[in-house]
Amino acid sequence: MKPYNKNLKLPSRDLRKNMTDAEQVLWQSIRRKQILGLQFYRQKPLLNFIVDFYCPAADLVIECDGGQHYTEDGLAADKSRDYALNELGLMVLRFSNHEILTEIDAVVAQIYCVVRQRLESP
Structure with a gap:
């Protein structure tokens, strides 16, 4: 289990x-093991952060980014x-809210490809 802040x-x-x-x-597209039978968790504490989605089997974090992420401060915070x-x-993996809302099939396809690639890597 990855470390997290219990608070x-x-x-x-x-x-x-x-x-x-x-x-x-x-969430409707990745829940209930819809991608390669893998479990995703939502709003998961990791370190001192709460990530939007987390797949432990693929060591993958998915973030949905709203407008605040595209400011100078937001970009710096996301980088660290x-x-x-x-x-x-x-x-x-980061996706803009707009991208998710307008191109969900492409977003899910990209997640699928990344997950498959991470599972195949040693």
């Missing part, structure tokens, strides 16, 4: 109850967050 358990529950529209759309998660051996 994030309650906030992660709140986030699961209040997912964005993009998170809900993506991604670096910390990469240090744990995790790959971070």
Whole structure:
């Protein structure tokens, strides 16, 4: 199990109850082991972060990025967050909310390809 801050358990529950529209759309496509029979978790605490989606079997984190992620501060925060998660051996895939809401099939296809590739790598 990857390390996480236990103080994030309650906030992660709140986030699961209040997912964005993009998170809900993506969740409907990856939940219940729809991608290669693998389990995804939503709003999962990892280190001192709560990631949008996490697949432990593929060491994959998926983030749904709203407008705040494309500001100078948001980009810097995401860069340091991604670096910390990469240090744990995790790959971070980022999709804009707009991309998820308008091109969900392409997003799911990309996730599928990345998961398959990560499972085939030694």
